[in-house]
Amino acid sequence: MIVANVHKFKVFLIECLHKGIMLILVFVIASVVIFTAVNLIPGDPVSLRLKNPDPTRVAAIRTELGLNKPLPHQYFYYVTSFVQGNWGKSLITGQKVREEISTYFPATIELALIALFLGVILGLGVTLSTQCFKSTLWRNTAFSLGALGLTVPIFWLGFMFIVVGSLWLGWFPSGGRFDFTLPVPQGSGFLIFDSLAAGRLDLLCVTYQYLALPVFCLSLYPAALVCNVLKTRFADPRLDTLIRALRAKGLSESRIWLIHILRLLSAPVITVIGTNFGTLLCGAVLTESVFSWPGMGRYLIEAVLNRDLFVIENGLLLIIILAFLIISTADLLAFRLNPTMKSLSD
Amino acid sequence: MSRLTTIFEYASWGALCLSLTGLLYTPYNPMEQDFRSLAFSSASSAHWFGIDGLGRDFGSRLWRGSGNTIAMALMALSLNFIIGLVLLSIEQRGPRVLQRIILLGIGVWVAVPVLLIGLVIMVFLKPSVVTLIIAVSLGNVPLVFRQLRILWIEQRNALYVLATETLGAGRRHLLLYTLWPNLRPDLMGLAKLILAISILELSGLAFLGLIGDPDFPELGAILKQNQSYLFRNPMLVAWPGLILSTLLFLVHLSKSRSY
Numbered sequence: 001m002i003v004a005n006v007h008k009f010k011v012f013l014i015e016c017l018h019k020g021i022m023l024i025l026v027f028v029i030a031s032v033v034i035f036t037a038v039n040l041i042p043g044d045p046v047s048l049r050l051k052n053p054d055p056t057r058v059a060a061i062r063t064e065l066g067l068n069k070p071l072p073h074q075y076f077y078y079v080t081s082f083v084q085g086n087w088g089k090s091l092i093t094g095q096k097v098r099e100e101i102s103t104y105f106p107a108t109i110e111l112a113l114i115a116l117f118l119g120v121i122l123g124l125g126v127t128l129s130t131q132c133f134k135s136t137l138w139r140n141t142a143f144s145l146g147a148l149g150l151t152v153p154i155f156w157l158g159f160m161f162i163v164v165g166s167l168w169l170g171w172f173p174s175g176g177r178f179d180f181t182l183p184v185p186q187g188s189g190f191l192i193f194d195s196l197a198a199g200r201l202d203l204l205c206v207t208y209q210y211l212a213l214p215v216f217c218l219s220l221y222p223a224a225l226v227c228n229v230l231k232t233r234f235a236d237p238r239l240d241t242l243i244r245a246l247r248a249k250g251l252s253e254s255r256i257w258l259i260h261i262l263r264l265l266s267a268p269v270i271t272v273i274g275t276n277f278g279t280l281l282c283g284a285v286l287t288e289s290v291f292s293w294p295g296m297g298r299y300l301i302e303a304v305l306n307r308d309l310f311v312i313e314n315g316l317l318l319i320i321i322l323a324f325l326i327i328s329t330a331d332l333l334a335f336r337l338n339p340t341m342k343s344l345s346d
Numbered sequence: 347m348s349r350l351t352t353i354f355e356y357a358s359w360g361a362l363c364l365s366l367t368g369l370l371y372t373p374y375n376p377m378e379q380d381f382r383s384l385a386f387s388s389a390s391s392a393h394w395f396g397i398d399g400l401g402r403d404f405g406s407r408l409w410r411g412s413g414n415t416i417a418m419a420l421m422a423l424s425l426n427f428i429i430g431l432v433l434l435s436i437e438q439r440g441p442r443v444l445q446r447i448i449l450l451g452i453g454v455w456v457a458v459p460v461l462l463i464g465l466v467i468m469v470f471l472k473p474s475v476v477t478l479i480i481a482v483s484l485g486n487v488p489l490v491f492r493q494l495r496i497l498w499i500e501q502r503n504a505l506y507v508l509a510t511e512t513l514g515a516g517r518r519h520l521l522l523y524t525l526w527p528n529l530r531p532d533l534m535g536l537a538k539l540i541l542a543i544s545i546l547e548l549s550g551l552a553f554l555g556l557i558g559d560p561d562f563p564e565l566g567a568i569l570k571q572n573q574s575y576l577f578r579n580p581m582l583v584a585w586p587g588l589i590l591s592t593l594l595f596l597v598h599l600s601k602s603r604s605y
Contacts, residue, residue, distance in 0.1 A: 026454050037469040151594040153546060155553050156569060156587025163580045278459030285461055286550055297461075301554055304468050312469055316462060324457040 015335055019328040030320045035075050038313055088310035097310050106189030107177055108295035112284045115218035123226025143231055149224025154283045158217045158290035165213050172213045175292035179206050214291045221283050222273055229272045233265060267334045274330020278323055358596040368413030374403035376410040376563050386579050395585055399575050411563040412589055418479055419544040425483035426540060430490035452488045460485030460547050473558040482547045486540055493536050501525055542597040549590055565590045
C-alpha cells in the first residue's frame with residue numbers, strides 16, 4: 001500500500017515537473033512572439049499616439065522607453081521588467097499598466113469564477129436530476145439544453161438576456177459593473193469580497209444585481225460541457241453496478257451520490273473545464289463586450305486596436321501565462337483524482 | 347448513422363449551400379442605403395426582415411452575411427487542415443528531433459486560447475477579413491493535428507491495413523482504396539466540428555471589432571453594428587444570432603462521430 005502510494009506520488013511529481021518545464025517554454029515562446037509582433041508593428045507606436053509628433057519629443061520618449069537600444073537588449077529588458085512587475089505606462093492613458101491591470105483583472109476573474117462555479121453546479125444539478133427522476137422527457141430536454149449551450153453564440157445570448165431581463169422585466173441593469181451613484185467598495189477590486197469586508201449588504205445586493213445577467217450568460221457554456229461529459233459517464237453500465245454494490249453495502253442514498261459518485265465524476269468534470277478554459281476565457285471577453293464589463297478582455301482588445309505597446313506586451317503575456325497555469329492546474333488535479341488518466345501533454 | 351442524423355446531414359448541407367448563394371445573389375444591394383426613409387421599419391412583403399438603421403434591406407445583409415461567414419469559415423477550415431496535415435506528415439515521416447519539437451510545440455500551442463492567438467496576430471497585421479481567417483485557422487491547428495494524428499495511428503495500424511500491405515498493395519493503393527474509405531467518415535465528422543468551431547470563433551472575433559471594416563456584412567459584425575439599436579429594434583440583433591445558432595446547431599447535429 002505504502003509502495004503504491006509512493007509510486008503514485010512520484011508519478012504526480014514527474015507530472016508537476018513536466019508542467020513546470022512547459023510553463024517555462026510557454027513563457028519563452030509567448031514572450032518572443034509578442035516581442036517580435038510588437039516590433040513588427042507598421043509605423044512608430046510613439047508617433048502614432050502623439051497629437052503633435054515633433055521628432056525631438058518622439059526621440060525623447062523613445063529614449064525614455066528604451067526603444068532605441070538593440071533588439072536583444074530590449075527583449076532582455078522586457079522579460080526582466082515583466083518578471084519584476086515593472087510594466088511601464090500606457091501610451092493612451094499615461095497610467096501605469098500594472099495599476100490598470102490590477103483594476104481590470106479582478107473584474108474578469110470575479111465574473112469568470114462565479115460563472116464557472118454556477119455553470120458546474122447547474123450542469124451537475126441537471127444531470128443528477130435526470131438520474132433521479134428517470135423521466136425520458138426531462139432527460140431529453142436537459143440534454144438538448146446541453147447541446148444548445150455549446151451551439152448558441154454567447155454574445156447573442158447576452159443580448160437576449162438584456163432584452164428579457166432588462167428591457168422587458170426591468171429586473172437587472174443592462175450593463176456595467178456597479179451603480180456609480182453609490183460609493184464603490186474599495187480594497188481588493190473583487191466587489192463581492194469588498195462589500196462583505198465593508199459589511200455593506202446593500203452594496204453586495206447591487207453587485208449581485210449587476211453580476212446576474214453576465215454570470216448567467218457565461219455559465220451556460222460550462223454547464224453544457226458538464227452536462228455532456230456526465231451524460232457519457234452515466235451511459236456507462238459499470239456505474240449502475242457500482243451504485244447497486246454501494247446500496248448492497250448499506251450506504252444511504254445521499255452518501256452514495258454526494259461522496260462516492262460525485263468524487264468519481266469530479267475528475268472528468270475538472271478535466272473538461274480545464275481543457276476548455278481557453279474557450280471560457282474567450283466567452284468572458286465576449287460577455288464583457290456585450291455587458292460593457294470593465295475587464296481584461298475589453299482592455300486588451302482596445303490596447304491591440306490602439307497599438308498600446310506596453311499593455312500589449314505585458315497584458316497579453318500575463319493572460320497567456322495565466323491561461324496555461326489554470327489549464328495545467330486542472331490537468332494536475334484531474335491526474336491526482338484519477339492517476340490512471342493520461343495527462344493532456346500525452 | 348441514424349435516420350435523424352441523416353436528416354440533419356441534409357439540412358446542414360442545405361443551410362450551408364443556401365448561405366453561400368448569398369455571395370452571388372441578394373434581393374437588394376446589402377451595402378447601399380437605398381431605403382433611408384424606411385429605416386427601422388419592420389418586416390413587410392418587400393423586405394422580409396425589415397430595414398436596418400442605415401436604410402439597408404436587412405434580409406439581404408443577413409443573407410450576404412451568412413454567406414461571408416460560411417465562406418470565411420471554410421477558408422479557415424481548409425488552411426487549418428493544410429497546416430495540420432503538413433505538421434502530421436513531418437511528425438510521422440520527418441527526423442526524430444522535428445517530431446519531438448512538433449509534439450512539444452503543439453502541447454504549448456493548445457494552451458493558448460484562440461482569442462489570444464488572434465490578438466497576437468492582430469498586433470502586427472491590420473484587422474481585416476484575411477487576418478481573421480489566419481487567426482482562426484492557426485488557433486484550431488492543435489485540435490486538428492491531434493485528431494488527425496489519432497485517426498491516422500488508429501487506421502494505419504489496423505489489422506485490415508496490415509493485411510492489405512502483406513498482400514502486396516502499393517502505397518497509392520493502400521492510401522486511396524484501403525485507408526481513405528475508412529478515414530473519410532471520421533474526417534468529415536472532424537471537418538464539421540472544426541467548421542462549427544470556426545464559424546463561432548470568426549463571428550465572435552468579428553463581433554469584437556477585429557474584422558477591420560465595421561460595415562462588412564458578416565453575422566458577428568452585423569450583430570455588433572446593430573448593438574446600439576438593441577432597445578429600439580431588438581429584432582435587428584435577434585436575427586443574426588438566430589441564423590448563426592441555426593447554422594451551428596445543424597452542423598453540430600449532423601456530425602456522425604463525437605470528438
